[in-house]
Amino acid sequence: MLVSEIDMITPSSLSECLMQLSKEGRIHRLIAGGTDAAVRMKEGKWRPEIWINIKNLNELRYIQESEDCIYIGPLTTHKDIIYSPLLQRKADVLVDAAREVGATQMQNMGTIGGNIGTASPAGDTLPALYVLGARLELTSLSTKRIIPIEEFILGPGRTVLKENEMITKILIKSQKPNEIGIFQKLGPRKAQSISIVNVAISLTLDQDLKCREGKIAFGSVAPTIIRARKCESMLSLGTINDELIRNIAKIAWKEVMPISDGRATATYRRDMASALLERGLYRLIRRWDNQ
Amino acid sequence: MKSIQFIVNGKECTVLCPPAKTLLDVLREDLGLTASKECCGKGECGSCSVLIDNEVVCSCLVLAGQAENQVITTCEGVGLSPNLDVIQESFIAEGATQCGYCTPGIIVSAKAFLDGIDHVPSVGEIKTALGGNLCRCTGYTKIIKAVQTAASQKISEPETIR
Ligand SMILES: Cc1cc2nc3c(=O)[nH]c(=O)nc-3n(C[C@H](O)[C@H](O)[C@H](O)COP(=O)(O)OP(=O)(O)OC[C@H]3O[C@@H](n4cnc5c(N)ncnc54)[C@H](O)[C@@H]3O)c2cc1C
Numbered sequence: 001m002l003v004s005e006i007d008m009i010t011p012s013s014l015s016e017c018l019m020q021l022s023k024e025g026r027i028h029r030l031i032a033g034g035t036d037a038a039v040r041m042k043e044g045k046w047r048p049e050i051w052i053n054i055k056n057l058n059e060l061r062y063i064q065e066s067e068d069c070i071y072i073g074p075l076t077t078h079k080d081i082i083y084s085p086l087l088q089r090k091a092d093v094l095v096d097a098a099r100e101v102g103a104t105q106m107q108n109m110g111t112i113g114g115n116i117g118t119a120s121p122a123g124d125t126l127p128a129l130y131v132l133g134a135r136l137e138l139t140s141l142s143t144k145r146i147i148p149i150e151e152f153i154l155g156p157g158r159t160v161l162k163e164n165e166m167i168t169k170i171l172i173k174s175q176k177p178n179e180i181g182i183f184q185k186l187g188p189r190k191a192q193s194i195s196i197v198n199v200a201i202s203l204t205l206d207q208d209l210k211c212r213e214g215k216i217a218f219g220s221v222a223p224t225i226i227r228a229r230k231c232e233s234m235l236s237l238g239t240i241n242d243e244l245i246r247n248i249a250k251i252a253w254k255e256v257m258p259i260s261d262g263r264a265t266a267t268y269r270r271d272m273a274s275a276l277l278e279r280g281l282y283r284l285i286r287r288w289d290n291q
Numbered sequence: 292m293k294s295i296q297f298i299v300n301g302k303e304c305t306v307l308c309p310p311a312k313t314l315l316d317v318l319r320e321d322l323g324l325t326a327s328k329e330c331c332g333k334g335e336c337g338s339c340s341v342l343i344d345n346e347v348v349c350s351c352l353v354l355a356g357q358a359e360n361q362v363i364t365t366c367e368g369v370g371l372s373p374n375l376d377v378i379q380e381s382f383i384a385e386g387a388t389q390c391g392y393c394t395p396g397i398i399v400s401a402k403a404f405l406d407g408i409d410h411v412p413s414v415g416e417i418k419t420a421l422g423g424n425l426c427r428c429t430g431y432t433k434i435i436k437a438v439q440t441a442a443s444q445k446i447s448e449p450e451t452i453r
Pocket residue numbers: 029030031032033034035036037038039074075100101102103106109110111112113114115116117118122123124125161165166167168192193194195333334335
């Protein structure tokens with residue numbers, strides 16, 4: 001398939017889009033911001049017969065709160081997330097992560113739905129969504145299901161999304177006043193770089209830095225995002241101090257399962273996962289104290 | 292082939308092209324607007340930056356069909372000699388361009404950035420705003436200076452906005 005032979009359909013509503021997705025006997029793929037899709041099309045990897053262009057499907061671009069849940073439309077851009085006062089207050093770790101995506105251009109173009117859809121082990125919003133307990137609403141013309149993000153992503157670029165389905169909503173739990181999060185990333189340079197390792201941390205704290213619950217999710221150290229359960233269980237043991245942070249960082253070194261690739265060796269990734277977690281915890285505590 | 296309409300630099304244009312052709316190629320080949328440059332072709336360098344609805348994007352990753360009916364501004368639309376924008380004047384005054392390949396993209400990025408703020412930005416703010424634009428010649432010092440100069444001029448003479 002040549003690029004010049006690829007057709008494009010721009011549905012004007014969600015229902016029209018779902019109808020297009022339900023058509024059989026042709027190869028189609030959604031394109032939102034196109035920052036992954038256009039690159040892969042040029043590389044010859046994604047050459048559908050038809051692009052279903054949802055870029056301006058504004059009914060799927062929103063950030064809303066209802067009771068203790070926040071709903072994010074998949075067409076919400078990284079820029080929308082960064083500038084959302086609601087998310088800044090109640091999903092700080094996601095705002096942190098969106099700030100680390102690419103640079104200005106990619107933040108303007110790229111969407112959260114696209115970041116999830118690509119399902120890269122290095123996708124920056126993913127660890128943040130894992131620690132925020134994100135669930136995804138997947139809709140087809142005749143079905144609707146809501147599943148946890150952990151169950152959505154199967155491996156690099158692989159998801160449970162069916163041909164006729166799309167992500168129509170991202171649901172996260174709002175952070176309570178005693179919850180605080182942070183996202184840390186290591187890339188080859190500050191802007192525009194794919195994560196070598198990234199980590200999202202979310203803590204529920206009592207007085208005097210007593211940790212009631214901690215969630216830690218690493219990216220780029222396994223085929224999908226992983227929760228560092230051993231590190232998490234150490235967090236819920238007690239007060240966050242130098243000793244605990246150092247011990248958790250050591251456990252993280254063992255808990256991640258990275259591979260060597262063109263971007264970094266496995267050992268380097270382990271070292272950096274450990275260092276990022278340590279740095280992240282210190283920064284989180286400082287942020288908490290400054291609140 | 293599809294007939295696609297855009298508003299480019301204030302003018303309505305219609306082109307007949309494959310919908311998956313990049314906006315960058317449409318601008319350069321179909322509309323003869325060659326300020327925007329292709330360098331990496333994959334979103335990394337910013338030399339193809341244009342504004343869509345006043346937001347900076349990489350036109351090498353926007354497909355023509357996706358830009359249908361959108362309002363697009365290229366470096367030509369920011370200003371053309373003799374009616375240059377204060378940002379362009381500042382780049383000349385500060386010597387912030389050498390081979391010039393990155394310059395139109397940087398001007399466009401700087402335009403979106405400065406239109407969104409009302410103070411003279413710090414070096415850190417400029418680095419973040421222009422993080423998606425690479426320059427292999429100048430070393431950035433003069434580019435950053437030029438953006439600051441443009442910002443101070445815009446603040447002292449706000450009526451220069453054309
Ligand atoms: C130069 C550059 C730098 C980058 N830097 C980063 C970075 O630092 N961190 C990072 O995480 N990513 C980065 N990326 C990748 C990319 O920008 C992000 O993953 C972005 O969020 C993708 O969103 P999009 O809207 O552009 O997706 P698209 O490219 O439009 O789509 C991506 C995939 O998701 C699918 N999809 C889109 N919307 C939906 C939906 N609603 N339901 C189901 N499937 C859907 C598409 O079919 C496609 O398979 C970078 C990309 C480039 C080119």
